[in-house]
Amino acid sequence: MKRFWIGVLILIVVCLAGFVAYAWKPAIDPIEPPQRVSFDQALIEKGAVLASVGNCTACHTKPGGKSFAGGLAVPTPFGTIYSTNITPDAATGIGRWSEAAFSRAMREGVERDGNHLYPAFPFDHFTLVSDEDNKALYAYLMTRHAVENRPPANELPFPLNLRFVLAGWKLLFFNKGAYREDAAQSAEWNRGAYLVEGLGHCGACHTPRNALGAERKGAHLAGGEAEGWDAFALNASSSAPIPWTHDSLFAYLRQGWHSDHGVANGPMAEVTGNLGRLPDSDISAIATYLASRMGEPTPERAAAAEDTRKKLSIDQGGTPIPASATAGSPTSRGGAIYQAACATCHDGSRPQPFGGIDFHLSSTIAAGDPQNAINVVLFGLPAASGRESPIMPGFAAMLTDDQVADLLGYLREAYAQKPAWADAKAKIADTRSGKYRVSVRPSDGIERGPDNVGAKD
Numbered sequence: 001m002k003r004f005w006i007g008v009l010i011l012i013v014v015c016l017a018g019f020v021a022y023a024w025k026p027a028i029d030p031i032e033p034p035q036r037v038s039f040d041q042a043l044i045e046k047g048a049v050l051a052s053v054g055n056c057t058a059c060h061t062k063p064g065g066k067s068f069a070g071g072l073a074v075p076t077p078f079g080t081i082y083s084t085n086i087t088p089d090a091a092t093g094i095g096r097w098s099e100a101a102f103s104r105a106m107r108e109g110v111e112r113d114g115n116h117l118y119p120a121f122p123f124d125h126f127t128l129v130s131d132e133d134n135k136a137l138y139a140y141l142m143t144r145h146a147v148e149n150r151p152p153a154n155e156l157p158f159p160l161n162l163r164f165v166l167a168g169w170k171l172l173f174f175n176k177g178a179y180r181e182d183a184a185q186s187a188e189w190n191r192g193a194y195l196v197e198g199l200g201h202c203g204a205c206h207t208p209r210n211a212l213g214a215e216r217k218g219a220h221l222a223g224g225e226a227e228g229w230d231a232f233a234l235n236a237s238s239s240a241p242i243p244w245t246h247d248s249l250f251a252y253l254r255q256g257w258h259s260d261h262g263v264a265n266g267p268m269a270e271v272t273g274n275l276g277r278l279p280d281s282d283i284s285a286i287a288t289y290l291a292s293r294m295g296e297p298t299p300e301r302a303a304a305a306e307d308t309r310k311k312l313s314i315d316q317g318g319t320p321i322p323a324s325a326t327a328g329s330p331t332s333r334g335g336a337i338y339q340a341a342c343a344t345c346h347d348g349s350r351p352q353p354f355g356g357i358d359f360h361l362s363s364t365i366a367a368g369d370p371q372n373a374i375n376v377v378l379f380g381l382p383a384a385s386g387r388e389s390p391i392m393p394g395f396a397a398m399l400t401d402d403q404v405a406d407l408l409g410y411l412r413e414a415y416a417q418k419p420a421w422a423d424a425k426a427k428i429a430d431t432r433s434g435k436y437r438v439s440v441r442p443s444d445g446i447e448r449g450p451d452n453v454g455a456k457d
């Protein structure tokens with residue numbers, strides 16, 4: 001028996017030692033901040049596009065703040081994490097980081113000084129990024145304006161405030177390594193997978209997470225949550241009434257909307273705006289990969305889509321007839337509100353993207369979760385500054401929770417042919433109270449780069 005316990009003890013010590021060896025990362029020596037001229041201009045420009053795909057500005061810039069200077073509060077179920085300053089400032093940014101230190105952060109989620117980084121920084125996706133692309137990203141970031149800014153300390157409870165603990169998280173959930181080509185697939189498919197799974201980190205929003213904040217295995221792209229919005233499923237469980245195709249995905253990602261699906265709203269507007277900087281060939285590759293993840297629609301879905309098209313009375317020539325002429329007569333309370341407050345814009349008679357979508361086509365109304373419909377109805381879609389964008393007034397001050405619930409119930413039944421959302425009323429109240437910290441943004445979705453792209457100094 002004594003021997004047994006000694007054995008157990010030795011095993012524990014060996015495991016602990018192994019874990020410490022795994023968890024411990026050396027610091028990488030600081031360097032003198034490199035000169036701008038030491039970077040090739042073409043490499044910097046390549047890095048600018050890659051930074052758009054990785055949405056680096058979105059997370060590393062706080063509203064009204066300088067690009068890449070950090071300090072944006074990233075809310076997580078565990079507490080608030082602040083993004084860091086990734087400008088080349090020597091004291092508060094990454095000015096003293098060598099390319100090796102930068103690449104290690106992207107590939108392993110480790111700071112220059114050896115500390116582990118929180119997965120609020122999507123290194124679990126960025127690990128797939130190639131050495132060449134990291135080189136270009138580094139060249140781009142190191143040639144931005146250096147901004148002195150020290151972001152606030154993270155607000156996390158013990159023991160999550162200990163970065164050492166993150167090594168355990170990594171052990172459980174993190175697979176390190178560059179993208180490996182799938183030889184059975186085309187070059188275009190592989191390019192799309194590389195962008196979607198890696199730098200694009202689409203799954204960071206579109207995949208549900210487990211209790212420890214890691215993306216759930218086996219539920220890849222099955223629909224997740226982002227900034228108080230529902231990021232719809234991008235696999236076979238997509239809620240789109242007309243199934244997505246390569247061509248509609250290409251158009252939606254290229255221009256931020258598609259006539260069969262409407263406009264990219266909420267956090268997705270920023271994503272489509274950023275993707276706008278990619279060449280067509282890359283957008284097409286993403287569309288090819290996503291279309292393959294979604295697969296061919298089942299016969300039932302294809303039939304339902306056919307039905308939807310008939311309802312819209314879109315003939316082969318593509319002439320739409322206003323849905324108000326074909327939708328059932330709205331006698332319910334919700335229907336009356338729709339007629340009075342929504343129909344002028346949403347009856348399908350005004351062209352997309354600036355006219356409201358016909359709800360027969362809306363993933364938002366067909367989705368399993370009412371969150372996005374609630375967000376849009378309560379807070380509306382604010383105007384983009386300085387350019388035409390889809391605009392909708394918010395109805396928070398005009399409609400009570402009961403009225404919004406009646407309205408959404410009507411839209412579900414009349415347009416998605418689905419029962420009203422069971423949890424709508426509670427969610428409306430919680431959304432109104434600010435519980436989900438919904439980000440309200442314009443649906444501009446068109447190129448919107450950081451303020452110092454192309455800065456020459």
Ligand code: HEC
Pocket residue numbers: 050051054055056057058059060074081082083084085086093094102105106111112116117118119120121122137199
């Ligand atoms: C979803 C939000 C998000 C996105 C997108 C994002 N980051 Fe971050 N990043 C963070 C957060 C939050 C941290 C701080 C994590 C921590 O404190 O552990 C961070 C940390 C970093 C660090 C470590 C810096 C330091 O001083 O420790 C680097 C380098 C970095 N990010 C680069 C990038 C690059 C390059 C991109 C785009 C390709 C990018 N990030 C995109 C949220 C993001």
Ligand code: HEC
Pocket residue numbers: 055195196200201202203204205206226229230231232233234238239240249252253261263264265266267268271286290363364372
């Ligand atoms: C910051 C979070 C976030 C990231 C990152 C993100 N998405 Fe989205 N996405 C969303 C949200 C939220 C929606 C719902 C938008 C709406 O309501 O109009 C959405 C919607 C979509 C839709 C439309 C789905 C439908 O049925 O209407 C597609 C397609 C899509 N995203 C593709 C992508 C791709 C490809 C990427 C990676 C390049 C990506 N998304 C990255 C949050 C995100």
Ligand code: HEC
Pocket residue numbers: 261262263264265337338341342343344345346353354355356357361362363364365372373376377381390391392393395407443
């Ligand atoms: C002044 C015109 C206008 C009015 C009035 C209006 N909307 Fe909108 N709505 C829009 C525009 C433009 C969009 C963006 C188009 C899109 O998202 O495809 C939009 C988008 C939406 C969406 C997101 C649809 C999707 O799938 O992307 C919902 C849900 C919605 N509106 C509901 C309503 C409801 C409910 C009312 C009435 C209470 C209403 N709207 C009134 C113009 C309007």
